[in-house]
Amino acid sequence: MTRLRFAPIPASLPASVPFTGPETLERRRGAAFRARLGANENGFGPSPLAVEAMARAAAEVWKYGDPDSHDLRAALAELHGIDPAQIMLGEGIDGLLGLLVRLTVAPDEIVVTSDGAYPTFNYHVAGFGGRLHKVSYRGDAEDPDALVAAADDTGARLAYFANPDNPMGSWHSGATILAMLDRLPAGTLLVLDEAYAEFAPEDAIPRIDPEDDRVIRMRTFSKAYGMAGARVGYAIGPRELIAGFDRIRNHFGINRTAQIGALAALQDKAWLELTRANVAAARLRIAGIAQDNGLSALPSATNFVAIDCGRDGSFARAVLSALEAQGIFARMPGVAPMDRCIRISCGPEAELAAFAEALPLALTRARTA
Amino acid sequence: MTRLRFAPIPASLPASVPFTGPETLERRRGAAFRARLGANENGFGPSPLAVEAMARAAAEVWKYGDPDSHDLRAALAELHGIDPAQIMLGEGIDGLLGLLVRLTVAPDEIVVTSDGAYPTFNYHVAGFGGRLHKVSYRGDAEDPDALVAAADDTGARLAYFANPDNPMGSWHSGATILAMLDRLPAGTLLVLDEAYAEFAPEDAIPRIDPEDDRVIRMRTFSKAYGMAGARVGYAIGPRELIAGFDRIRNHFGINRTAQIGALAALQDKAWLELTRANVAAARLRIAGIAQDNGLSALPSATNFVAIDCGRDGSFARAVLSALEAQGIFARMPGVAPMDRCIRISCGPEAELAAFAEALPLALTRARTA
Numbered sequence: 061m062t063r064l065r066f067a068p069i070p071a072s073l074p075a076s077v078p079f080t081g082p083e084t085l086e087r088r089r090g091a092a093f094r095a096r097l098g099a100n101e102n103g104f105g106p107s108p109l110a111v112e113a114m115a116r117a118a119a120e121v122w123k124y125g126d127p128d129s130h131d132l133r134a135a136l137a138e139l140h141g142i143d144p145a146q147i148m149l150g151e152g153i154d155g156l157l158g159l160l161v162r163l164t165v166a167p168d169e170i171v172v173t174s175d176g177a178y179p180t181f182n183y184h185v186a187g188f189g190g191r192l193h194k195v196s197y198r199g200d201a202e203d204p205d206a207l208v209a210a211a212d213d214t215g216a217r218l219a220y221f222a223n224p225d226n227p228m229g230s231w232h233s234g235a236t237i238l239a240m241l242d243r244l245p246a247g248t249l250l251v252l253d254e255a256y257a258e259f260a261p262e263d264a265i266p267r268i269d270p271e272d273d274r275v276i277r278m279r280t281f282s283k284a285y286g287m288a289g290a291r292v293g294y295a296i297g298p299r300e301l302i303a304g305f306d307r308i309r310n311h312f313g314i315n316r317t318a319q320i321g322a323l324a325a326l327q328d329k330a331w332l333e334l335t336r337a338n339v340a341a342a343r344l345r346i347a348g349i350a351q352d353n354g355l356s357a358l359p360s361a362t363n364f365v366a367i368d369c370g371r372d373g374s375f376a377r378a379v380l381s382a383l384e385a386q387g388i389f390a391r392m393p394g395v396a397p398m399d400r401c402i403r404i405s406c407g408p409e410a411e412l413a414a415f416a417e418a419l420p421l422a423l424t425r426a427r428t429a
Numbered sequence: 430m431t432r433l434r435f436a437p438i439p440a441s442l443p444a445s446v447p448f449t450g451p452e453t454l455e456r457r458r459g460a461a462f463r464a465r466l467g468a469n470e471n472g473f474g475p476s477p478l479a480v481e482a483m484a485r486a487a488a489e490v491w492k493y494g495d496p497d498s499h500d501l502r503a504a505l506a507e508l509h510g511i512d513p514a515q516i517m518l519g520e521g522i523d524g525l526l527g528l529l530v531r532l533t534v535a536p537d538e539i540v541v542t543s544d545g546a547y548p549t550f551n552y553h554v555a556g557f558g559g560r561l562h563k564v565s566y567r568g569d570a571e572d573p574d575a576l577v578a579a580a581d582d583t584g585a586r587l588a589y590f591a592n593p594d595n596p597m598g599s600w601h602s603g604a605t606i607l608a609m610l611d612r613l614p615a616g617t618l619l620v621l622d623e624a625y626a627e628f629a630p631e632d633a634i635p636r637i638d639p640e641d642d643r644v645i646r647m648r649t650f651s652k653a654y655g656m657a658g659a660r661v662g663y664a665i666g667p668r669e670l671i672a673g674f675d676r677i678r679n680h681f682g683i684n685r686t687a688q689i690g691a692l693a694a695l696q697d698k699a700w701l702e703l704t705r706a707n708v709a710a711a712r713l714r715i716a717g718i719a720q721d722n723g724l725s726a727l728p729s730a731t732n733f734v735a736i737d738c739g740r741d742g743s744f745a746r747a748v749l750s751a752l753e754a755q756g757i758f759a760r761m762p763g764v765a766p767m768d769r770c771i772r773i774s775c776g777p778e779a780e781l782a783a784f785a786e787a788l789p790l791a792l793t794r795a796r797t798a
Contacts (some may be wrong), residue, residue, distance in 0.1 A: 064670050073676040081681075083495040096492065105491045114686070115484035121476045121690065122580040122655040126452040151520060151682045158679055187677050228481040236779050249432050264770075286491040289685030301433050307442040308525055308556050313520045314686040316658025317483070321490065330442050339655050362511065 067429045069167065069189040078179040082389045094387040095411035095418075100226065100256075100364045102286035104338045106173075106321065107331035110287065113324035117317045118279035125316030132323045136294060139326060145294055146270035148305045151313050153255055153293040158184040160276065163304050164249060165190040165217050172210045173220040174202045176227070176395030179251065181220050190217070197398060200366070201230035204240040211248040221230045221246065222253040224260050227393040228401050229360030234266030241274045241311030249301075250275040250356070254294075257361035258284030258332065259339055264361060271298045277324060281318075283363055284335055285325045290318035325336070339363045342406035351418045353423055358401065366401040369423075373399035388415050438536065439557040443595075447548040452757045463756040464780035464787075469595065469625075469733045471655035472776030473707045475690065479656065482693035486686045505663060508695060515639035515665055517674045520682050522624055522647045525674075527553040529645065529664070531620060532673050534559040542589040543571045545596070545764030547622065550589050559586075568674040569727060569735070570599035570705050575752030578765045580617040588613065591622040593629050596762040596772050598729030603635030610643045619644040624662075625731035627653030627701065628708055630697035633730060637712045640667045652732055653704055654694045659687035660737075680763040708732045711775035718785045722792055724764060727770065735762070735770040738795075742768035747798045751791035757784050 065180035082099065086092050090336070096103065096402050105111075129149040135143040150156035153219035158178065165171060167189030173181060175194035182377035185192050193214050202225050211219045221240070237252065244250055252275050257265050268275060271381045276297035292314060295302065325331075346365040347357035358366040380402050383390055392402045404415060434440065451468065452688050455461050467471065474480075498518040506513040518710070519525035526549065534540060536558030541667045542550060544563035554561050562583050564575035571594050593600035606621065613619055621644050626634050637644060645666035651657035661683060664671065694700075715734040716726035727735040736743045749771055752759055761771045773784060 063616060064533075064667060064673075066436040066673055066676075067531055067538075070532045070673060070676050073671055075675040075677065077496065079496070079680070081493065081496045083499060087499065099493055101493060102491050105488060111487045111490075114487040117484040117485070118480045118690070119474060121480075121483065121658040121687075122471050124450065124651075124657045125468060125660075127446065127448070127450045130452060130456065151679060155679050156475060157681055163435055163439045164433075169436075171455075176586055198793050205443055256719055282493075288493045291492040291494075291682060291684050298433060303444055304439060306446065307435075307439050310520060310524050311446050311448070313524055313660060313682075315660050316685055317686065319489075321487070364779055389646065414557055 069187070070355065073186060077132045078182065085389065087385065089384065091387065092378055095382070095414040096389050096405065097405040097407055097415060098391040099288070100283065100362070100405045100423040101288050102283055102363055103411060104286060106286040107325045107328035109331070110321040110325040110339070114317050115322040117320045117378045119315055123142045123316060125311050125314050125319050127311040129314060129319055132319050133309055135323055135370070140296065142270045142296065143177050143299070145299045146302055146316050148295045148302045149314055150293050150295065150309065151291045152282060153253065153280045154180050155182050155313070156278060156290070156293050156295050158187065159309055160251065161188050161190060161218070161306055162308055163184050169215045170214040171218045172207055172216040174207065176393055176398050177202060177222060177352050178226060180396045197228070198230045200398060201225060201232065204236055205233060208240055208243045209345070212245045215245070216248050218251050220251045220253065222255070222262060224256045225359035226256065226362065228366050228398055229358055229362045229364055231260055231361040233263055237266045241250060244274055250277060250327050252277045254278060255280045259336065259363050260361040270296050273298050273301070276301060279324060281322045284332060285322070286335065287318070287321060287325060290321055291315060292318050292322045330408070339406045342412060345409070345412050346404050346406065349412065349419060352416070353419050362408040364403050365406070367400050372396070372402060375426055376400055378404055378426035382425040383418055386418040386422065388418045391397040432625040438550040438556070441753060442555060445552065447552045452760065454753065458770055459751065460756065460794060462758040464776065464783040465697040465758050465775055466774040466784060467758040467760040467779055468657070468658050469652065469731070469774045471652055471704065472731055472774070472780060473655060473704050476653040476694045476697035478700070479690040479694040481745050483686050486689045490692050492685060493681050494584070494683050494688050496680040498688055499681060499693060503788055504692055504695045507667065509649040511639045511665065512668070512720055514668045515671055517664045517671045519662050519664065519678065520660045521551050522622065522649045524554060524660070524682070525662050526550050526620070527556065528674055529620065530554055530557045530559060531677055539578055539585045540589070545578065545762055545767050546571060546589060546591060548763070560753055565756060566597070570594060570601065570786045571596045573601060576706055577612045578607055581614045582703050584614070585617050587620050589619050589620045589622065593622070593625045593626065595731065595732035597735050598727055598731045598733055598768055600629055600633045600730035602632055606635045610641070613643055618797035621633070624649045624652055628705065628732050629730040639665050641691060642667050642670070646655045647672060650691045653701060654702065656687070656690060656694060659690055661685060661687050682776045707775060708775045711781060714778070714781050715773050715775065718781065718788060722788050723784070732775040735772050735774070737770050740769060741765070744785060744795055745771050748791050752787055755787040755791065757787045761798045
């Protein structure tokens with residue numbers, strides 16, 4: 061296949077998908093899920109102001125979106141008390157992570173992350189020919205010391221750190237993050253993924269000067285703002301780094317209606333507060349369901365809860381599979397020992413009740429498998 | 430700046446934007462445009478069925494979109510009488526062109542295109558370290574012979590060819606395209622950009638077996654379907670090539686609401702017919718405006734018309750600038766001799782009337798500049 065040959069880096073890659081979508085699973089099982097609790101989506105939904113703004117904007121979708129995302133960036137700059145030139149919008153954090161790797165990592169350069177952390181980041185590193193070096197979680201949390209040491213040892217270009225963490229829901233204090241920056245080797249840029257920041261305790265989110273050239277932060281409208289399908293994320297970092305994205309990004313890539321929705325969502329602070337309260341209540345509800353089944357829920361600073369199923373990865377996988385058979389979409393960590401857990405997204409009571417109803421049988425089935 | 434250093438390819442690139450958005454121009458001039466006729470957007474808008482479907486879906490945007498775009502791909506496969514595995518959805522043709530270059534072009538490999546053709550394609554080639562080789566237009570059209578000869582001479586990996594052409598609106602017959610494929614060197618893949626296919630005469634669109642490994646075709650919902658802001662384009666090609674995108678794409682990158690809107694738009698064949706008729710009428714109207722001002726309009730198989738301003742590039746630029754000063758957003762080809770023209774998108778009568786009103790003064794100003 062001379063003509064269809066791929067360039068060397070893609071030629072070396074598997075055709076892989078970091079996550080199988082719930083729709084694909086539904087098609088496989090031939091029935092819709094009754095609870096969609098696997099993708100850390102926010103089933104409490106977007107602000108009604110955002111919904112209204114998007115519905116109103118639907119007829120204007122014949123226009124390309126503003127490639128500068130001027131209004132949305134201005135609103136975000138105001139929210140964070142920073143300069144719009146320190147913000148880059150992208151097609152979700154996923155899109156921005158790909159661009160960041162492309163911008164900063166040459167083929168064969170090293171990138172460090174935690175074994176079991178965000179697969180899509182790893183996918184992008186591999187996708188641009190970077191070499192991944194993984195450190196272990198410690199106590200169900202990403203390990204700042206191990207990450208800094210590995211960055212030092214390997215001369216890593218990037219170090220990925222999610223705070224709060226996905227898939228475990230654990231978190232570190234902002235002071236720990238700042239201390240980590242101070243010990244980061246001179247050539248390493250910290251990728252601080254704060255997708256779940258809005259759900260975290262205040263002291264988990266450090267104050268960092270956006271011009272601090274040691275770190276780029278990632279935020280999103282997919283989680284607390286309930287707009288995962290809109291594909292709007294943003295990076296905060298030094299102007300020089302942020303400007304670099306303009307060399308390579310798809311300038312007209314962000315959906316116009318999504319930009320309008322995100323801007324409206326930012327105005328609705330009451331909805332964000334309500335969402336936080338709903339998520340906090342759902343975390344307690346999920347922990348209660350775990351307890352009712354003799355399991356324990358891990359503490360969470362996110363909109364999901366990891367439930368320790370008390371055995372190994374194959375047991376948890378069997379639980380997950382038995383939940384899926386009952387119409388409950390959930391996911392689980394991929395790496396031991398975290399894979400003793402299943403991960404349940406915070407959602408409305410109807411979906412959590414469906415999970416509560418399905419879990420006992422799922423556990424029975426897994427125990428007798 | 431050790432830490433913020435870019436990888437070699439991005440480090441070699443300018444921070445460039447293929448197009449300045451009309452919103453940026455509006456902010457610069459401090460006033461909104463009264464006619465938005467510069468970006469080949471389709472001001473006749475999307476199907477009301479699509480608008481309704483998107484408005485209805487707004488509240489469900491908390492869900493990620495289906496990363497397989499199963500339903501939309503199935504509908505497109507039916508439309509084209511092909512297999513869904515021969516279709517890849519992406520964030521507009523722009524997004525797909527970037528992925529295609531990344532998938533097939535190694536750094537320093539050659540890509541051929543026409544000097545003055547789609548800048549965003551060139552942007553992506555440069556963005557992945559490819560080397561562009563450009564041939565000249567001939568008679569205001571892309572020149573298949575020159576392109577094939579250049580591909581042969583340079584051993585090009587990709588050859589870009591838009592049919593119908595942007596920015597001139599010219600087109601070649603499907604027979605010419607097929608003849609071009611027959612003469613294409615064995616190592617060259619033709620990128621056939623058919624963004625404007627739905628506006629073209631039927632015989633401009635050749636029947637090609639999607640498994641034909643000499644070509645990948647690009648289509649979009651941005652033009653005839655009036656959904657530029659949604660960011661949904663698709664590629665048609667051999668399964669093996671299409672599957673390659675799954676190695677590198679942002680799987681969850683397409684907006685969920687946009688997928689739903691595109692699916693609804695496909696059902697509304699009557700709206701597509703109406704749009705075609707509206708666009709055909711608008712082309713005549715634009716030609717009439719040109720004629721009223723002593724100018725000539727070039728024949729067009731697209732939803733825009735190139736108007737020959739009768740002098741050189743600086744004159745046309747002065748006309749454009751004088752139109753902008755009167756609130757008319759238009760663009761023009763960037764390369765001589767095509768840059769004697771300005772390019773006007775087909776839009777509703779109110780916008781064309783505003784253009785008709787502004788053109789005489791714009792010409793006077795340009796002539797006395």
